[in-house]
Amino acid sequence: MLGLMAKLTEQTVREALSGVPYPGFSRDIVSFGLVKAVEVEGGKARVSLALTTSDPEVAPRLKAAVEEALRAVEGLEEPEVMVAVKASGSEDGKSAAGEAEAGAGNNPMQKVRSAIAIASGKGGVGKSTFTVNLACALDRQFRAEGREGAVGIMDCDIYGPTVPLMLGVNQRPEVEDGFIQPLENFGIQVMSMGFLVDEHTPVIWRGPMVMKTIQQFAQNVAWGDLEVLLVDLPPGTGDAQLSLVQTVPLEGAVVVTTPQPASVNVARRGALMFDKVSVPVLGVAENMSYLLEEATGERQYLFGEGGGRATADYLEVPLLGQVPLDGRIREGGDMGVPIVLSDPDLPCAEAFNAIAASLKGRLASRA
Numbered sequence: 001m002l003g004l005m006a007k008l009t010e011q012t013v014r015e016a017l018s019g020v021p022y023p024g025f026s027r028d029i030v031s032f033g034l035v036k037a038v039e040v041e042g043g044k045a046r047v048s049l050a051l052t053t054s055d056p057e058v059a060p061r062l063k064a065a066v067e068e069a070l071r072a073v074e075g076l077e078e079p080e081v082m083v084a085v086k087a088s089g090s091e092d093g094k095s096a097a098g099e100a101e102a103g104a105g106n107n108p109m110q111k112v113r114s115a116i117a118i119a120s121g122k123g124g125v126g127k128s129t130f131t132v133n134l135a136c137a138l139d140r141q142f143r144a145e146g147r148e149g150a151v152g153i154m155d156c157d158i159y160g161p162t163v164p165l166m167l168g169v170n171q172r173p174e175v176e177d178g179f180i181q182p183l184e185n186f187g188i189q190v191m192s193m194g195f196l197v198d199e200h201t202p203v204i205w206r207g208p209m210v211m212k213t214i215q216q217f218a219q220n221v222a223w224g225d226l227e228v229l230l231v232d233l234p235p236g237t238g239d240a241q242l243s244l245v246q247t248v249p250l251e252g253a254v255v256v257t258t259p260q261p262a263s264v265n266v267a268r269r270g271a272l273m274f275d276k277v278s279v280p281v282l283g284v285a286e287n288m289s290y291l292l293e294e295a296t297g298e299r300q301y302l303f304g305e306g307g308g309r310a311t312a313d314y315l316e317v318p319l320l321g322q323v324p325l326d327g328r329i330r331e332g333g334d335m336g337v338p339i340v341l342s343d344p345d346l347p348c349a350e351a352f353n354a355i356a357a358s359l360k361g362r363l364a365s366r367a
């Protein structure tokens with residue numbers, strides 16, 4: 001028996017570590033990049049982990065879980081586990097979330113009538129562009145009824161928080177009485193994860209490391225009296241999205257897709273995620289649907305056809321509308337002035353207005 005005992009290698013230790021999930025997530029600590037070093041000597045193994053969190057419970061829980069996993073490794077007699085924690089409440093925008101913890105307890109979402117998640121299965125479908133233009137279109141419609149300041153955007157896309165750029169806001173938010181004050185432009189209230197993670201933070205560190213901070217952040221923004229708060233989720237339907245969707249009390253979700261027929265596959269996963277947390281999908285919006293030849297009204301379907309319709313049918317929800325592909329939409333985003341505001345009569349702006357009207361009607365009938 002003794003002769004058969006497996007020799008302990010760094011490889012076996014790493015394999016065992018890849019079976020340990022980050023507390024609260026299904027993804028493992030190796031793929032999250034938390035394992036900094038593994039040293040093996042005879043039957044001893046020393047493992048170093050490094051993480052950023054403001055939650056004091058994470059490190060001890062992680063240490064215990066890793067020790068348990070290592071005890072199950074054949075040939076390993078003495079696991080030594082070190083967890084280095086870097087607090088996430090130190091500098092820059094991060095302190096805003098830290099300070100905001102003090103204000104917790106009082107639910108600032110109380111003044112928000114409907115929080116709506118804007119979701120997509122993958123990045124680059126124009127989710128943020130859609131969110132920003134939809135917000136402006138909704139705001140115009142509320143304003144026409146004499147209701148000002150009714151719309152806000154919470155940009156939770158930690159991987160690419162582009163909403164501030166697209167709406168032309170770029171200041172550090174203030175903290176008052178423990179609550180982060182949203183910024184405002186064009187009458188839209190805005191809060192973004194872009195104020196929290198800086199662009200030099202490698203992507204792999206973002207999701208898990210700051211998730212707890214993000215949850216606090218999301219729960220501690222002093223939203224005004226809003227009819228609608230649009231929540232720009234990170235693309236995809238994994239743990240990060242699920243945990244955000246659980247953090248913010250959502251009235252429903254809008255799924256943004258592109259016209260490729262295959263997009264329905266992605267929608268399936270999205271539907272599952274919203275199902276898990278009982279958030280209804282209110283509708284599907286198709287973006288980059290076609291190129292419009294304005295003189296003739298002719299449409300060119302560059303990316304194929306039918307993805308939005310198929311997705312809506314699969315989810316058994318309405319197709320709220322189709323937004324054409326238009327270079328002026330991108331320019332508006334880059335300039336920080338949404339097309340719905342700069343050129344409200346263009347056909348592409350009209351598409352956003354129509355979707356806003358449809359969504360607004362749906363919300364009113366649910367109320």
Ligand SMILES: Nc1ncnc2c1ncn2[C@@H]1O[C@H](COP(=O)(O)OP(=O)(O)O)[C@@H](O)[C@H]1O
Binds near residue numbers: 120235334
């Ligand atoms: N309908 C559209 N027509 C032209 N460009 C668009 C359109 N929708 C989005 N874009 C552009 O596509 C790129 C990705 O859009 P973005 O909103 O950042 O996507 P996501 O948030 O899904 O990653 C941006 O450069 C944006 O300006």
Ligand SMILES: [Mg+2]
Binds near residue numbers: 128129157162
């Ligand atoms: Mg985006």
